[in-house]
Amino acid sequence: MEEKNKSNFTEESLDRELEKLVEDMPEQNEDFEKKIDRYINKKIRKITVKTVLVIFGIIFVLFLIISPGMDAVYLNPEKLQKDQTFLSVMRDYYDVTRPYIEINDIQVEKKGFGRYTLGISATNNIKSRNIGIENVWVDLEQGKYKNWQDPEMLLVTRLGEFENPAGREDVENLIKEMEKLPESAEISLAVSEEKVRDVEELRKEKVNLDWIEVYHPDIEGFQGGLNLWRIMLFKESDDRDEMTEEELLNVYVEKLKNLVEHPDIWRPLDLPYHSTVWPDGTEEMKDCYEAAKKLKKLQTKAYYISGQRDEVLEFLKKTDIKTISVHNVKSNIWE
Known part of the structure; x- marks a missing residue:
């Protein structure tokens, strides 16, 4: 229990x-x-x-x-702008390779990782006037120029302006067409001749001698050029109207030297010459510089001229022309 x-x-x-x-x-x-x-x-x-x-x-x-x-x-334009090296090389590159083109200023915006945006103030001194306003933009990425914005096509590579053969009949036909223009018309032409001309002799003509391709008897490849007047004068070597041929030759050689010493700045832009473009024109530029240092006289076979209608017509009638291209025509000097 x-x-x-x-x-x-x-x-x-x-x-x-x-x-x-x-x-x-x-x-x-x-x-x-x-x-x-x-x-x-x-x-x-x-x-x-x-x-x-x-x-x-x-x-x-x-x-x-x-x-x-x-x-x-990679190429650092921000660093190179501190002493204006980048700007000076770009100015020299376009002076040597592009008739009438002036680079007034370049603004650099850093993006990081070797990337920059360049705001360029450029002028075609025979067609337009632009003082200090950015009108061309391009990205510089890891040493390569990309994404160009150039509405006026100021810095576009132009080829073949010395490649249009012109016999006497062609020149006569062009003269007839030009005679139809008003007397006040301003005409710019790219002209080449068979014979070599002294720049000193050409400067005595009534037309304006605007840009010359410097003749180098020792080389057949790239031959650089020089604008003989500029709108913007940033340094003494830009004031060329009253320079002697010897002084102009010295300016030309110094520009080539600057380009040879800083190829990374201009090489990605290629090196145009007549109808040829060298993707890497470093050696061609060096050869041109070495040949230029030996020159004793400033001569040319290819050049740009401009002037009023009658001045240009008079020049064409007495000149033995090999090639000719019309670069620009304005109805008057105020256009």
Whole structure:
């Protein structure tokens, strides 16, 4: 009997304990869930902090180590502009290879990772007047010029202006067409001759001698040129109207020297000459410079002239012309 009571007591006690456990279970589950949430949130915060630190670390490496490294490795116009080297080389490149083109100024905007945007103020001094206003834009990315925006096509490579053969009959036909123009018309022509002409002799003509391709008897490849007058005068060598032939020759040689010493600036622009373009004209430029240093006289076989209608007509009638191209025509000097 007593054993049975003990057994009942034990079962009753167990039931009560189980009931208590069941009653306590929700609270324990709630505490457990809170602990799990706190643990997960703590882990998420740690992961977030680590991720942010990694991102900032990557940004630090990219912008404070890799970007400056790329700026140092590739052509850096911002650095070269501090002493105006970049601007002077670009001016000389277009002076030597492009008739009438003047580079007035270049603004450099740094983009990072060897990338820059150049805002260029350029002028075609026979067609337009632009003083200091940016009108050509180009991206310079890892030493390459890309994405040109040149609405007036000022810096576009022009080929073949000395490649149009003209017999006497062709010249006579052109003269007849020009005679139809008003007397006040301003005409610009690209002319080449079979014979070599002294620049001193050509400058005595009534027409304006605007740009000359300097004749180098020792080389057949690239031969550079020089504008004989400029609108913008930034230094003494830009004021060329009253220069002697010897002084002009010295200016020309100095420009070639500047280009030879800084090929990375102009080489990506290629080197145009008549109907040829050298993708890498470094050697051609060196050969031209070495030949120019030996010149004793400033001579030319190809050049640009301009003047009023009657002045140009008179010149054409007495000149033995090999090739001729009309570069520009304005009805009067005010256009």
